[in-house]
Amino acid sequence: xxxxxxxxxxxxxxxxxxxxxxxxxxxxxxxxxxxxxxxxxxxxxxxxxxxxxxxxxxxxxxxxxxxxxxxxxxxxxxxxxxxxxxxxxxxxxxxxxxxxxxxxxxxxxxxxxxxxxxxxxxxxxxxxxxxxxxxxxxxxxxxxxxxxxxxxxxxxxxxxxxxxxxxxxxxxxxxxxxxxxxxxxxxxxxxxxxxxxxxxxxxxxxxxxxxxxxxxxxxxxxxxxxxxxxxxxxxxxxxxxxxxxxxxxxxxxxxxxxxxxxxxxxxxxxxxxxxxxxxxxxxxxxxxxxxxxxxxxxxxxxxxxxxxxxxxxxxxxxxxxxxxxxxxxxxxxxxxxxxxxxxxxxxxxxxxxx
Amino acid sequence: xxxxxxxxxxxxxxxxxxxxxxxxxxxxxxxxxxxxxxxxxxxxxxxxxxxxxxxxxxxxxxxxxxxxxxxxxxxxxxxxxxxxx
Numbered sequence: 181x182x183x184x185x186x187x188x189x190x191x192x193x194x195x196x197x198x199x200x201x202x203x204x205x206x207x208x209x210x211x212x213x214x215x216x217x218x219x220x221x222x223x224x225x226x227x228x229x230x231x232x233x234x235x236x237x238x239x240x241x242x243x244x245x246x247x248x249x250x251x252x253x254x255x256x257x258x259x260x261x262x263x264x265x266x267x268x269x270x271x272x273x274x275x276x277x278x279x280x281x282x283x284x285x286x287x288x289x290x291x292x293x294x295x296x297x298x299x300x301x302x303x304x305x306x307x308x309x310x311x312x313x314x315x316x317x318x319x320x321x322x323x324x325x326x327x328x329x330x331x332x333x334x335x336x337x338x339x340x341x342x343x344x345x346x347x348x349x350x351x352x353x354x355x356x357x358x359x360x361x362x363x364x365x366x367x368x369x370x371x372x373x374x375x376x377x378x379x380x381x382x383x384x385x386x387x388x389x390x391x392x393x394x395x396x397x398x399x400x401x402x403x404x405x406x407x408x409x410x411x412x413x414x415x416x417x418x419x420x421x422x423x424x425x426x427x428x429x430x431x432x433x434x435x436x437x438x439x440x441x442x443x444x445x446x447x448x449x450x451x452x453x454x455x456x457x458x459x460x461x462x463x464x465x466x467x468x469x470x471x472x473x474x475x476x477x478x479x480x481x482x483x484x485x486x487x488x489x490x491x492x493x494x495x496x497x498x499x500x501x502x503x504x505x506x507x508x509x510x511x512x513x514x515x516x517x518x519x520x521x522x523x524x525x526x527x528x529x530x531x532x533x534x
Numbered sequence: 535x536x537x538x539x540x541x542x543x544x545x546x547x548x549x550x551x552x553x554x555x556x557x558x559x560x561x562x563x564x565x566x567x568x569x570x571x572x573x574x575x576x577x578x579x580x581x582x583x584x585x586x587x588x589x590x591x592x593x594x595x596x597x598x599x600x601x602x603x604x605x606x607x608x609x610x611x612x613x614x615x616x617x618x619x
Contacts, residue, residue, distance in 0.1 A: 228553070228554050229572065232550070232551040232552060232553060233551060233576070282587070285586075285587075286583050286586060286587040287583070288549075288579070288580050288583045289576055289579045289580065290551075290576060290580060293576070
């Protein structure tokens with residue numbers, strides 16, 4: 181079995197993360213219940229003729245992947261694997277609205293072409309001329325982890341050498357309106373600094389694209405080693421700690437070996453108690469980190485957590501805005517990510533310093 | 535006729551997402567496809583739908599489109615002659 185490394189990263193998020201030289205040095209604070217990404221100048225990355233038909237999610241994904249490929253010094257890649265919960269939801273909304281408004285007549289091709297979930301992976305492949313394996317996983321909040329697991333297994337088994345993996349989701353007005361109606365989005369606008377201490381239900385929604393080049397060839401510039409991923413569609417809160425213990429044991433680790441826990445708290449009082457099982461339980465004396473107050477909640481928000489874990493391990497630094505507790509340990513070796521959304525689709529992801 | 539040409543230029547820029555092109559940059563006789571505005575086959579489909587939806591003109595033969603979409607001037611003349619709304 182080959183070891184798997186994170187060799188490069190590219191992130192478009194609600195923070196200024198598209199410059200890989202920065203690491204959350206300047207935090208953007210929001211007072212809202214839906215937060216957008218900070219967009220780079222897309223024209224610096226995509227020719228205008230190609231960009232004019234691209235939806236926001238495609239532009240974000242293409243740019244994040246270009247940043248990751250450039251950092252890895254690669255112009256081609258063996259495979260492209262993406263995860264997305266909603267795909268290009270804006271064009272889906274536009275197309276469905278056009279069907280209703282025009283009584284199923286006058287349907288134009290562009291929004292239909294862009295409304296599929298695998299458009300981002302397809303556009304990346306077209307852009308770099310990659311004819312390799314191209315796959316998109318659509319599994320709610322384990323979409324990114326499913327893509328990651330696929331890449332991990334292919335690299336472990338030497339079926340590929342370099343794989344581009346990413347998570348991407350864009351925010352759609354109609355979809356957000358529905359989530360507000362069913363109160364999956366908080367009814368109140370909340371300051372992002374206060375979000376994780378919120379006493380109300382629902383989350384602050386966001387969007388983003390986070391891409392990585394994974395490889396079984398370690399480089400001087402590698403960020404971290406990916407040790408393993410485990411996903412669960414359903415997992416009772418009472419079984420969480422026991423299942424995590426089994427996962428860690430498979431990697432010859434115990435709770436005490438984890439130096440940093442990155443948890444996917446989103447300020448939803450009804451579901452953040454899953455994270456409390458770990459933060460108040462086996463990891464109460466461990467450095468704890470959270471990130472959704474910076475990125476917002478979306479199906480592939482955990483890819484931003486993965487980006488954060490990779491940056492922490494490479495820089496050996498935890499920026500204060502993501503620290504959940506005052507504990508500080510030097511020599512960060514093992515980072516564990518735990519994520520779930522509304523009590524479903526749980527994932528454990530394990531990273532190691534390299 | 536000049537109002538219709540202006541309207542067509544606005545619609546083409548908006549519906550085909552030609553963000554970097556201003557109305558003044560499209561001359562009435564500029565070719566829309568190829569060396570002119572550089573439109574492609576997907577744009578042609580968008581224009582066919584636009585003719586149907588906005589002017590009530592149904593193109594049954596796709597080959598007709600090649601001639602009708604030659605330039606703003608040709609398009610405007612064809613619409614003025616055949617429009618039903």
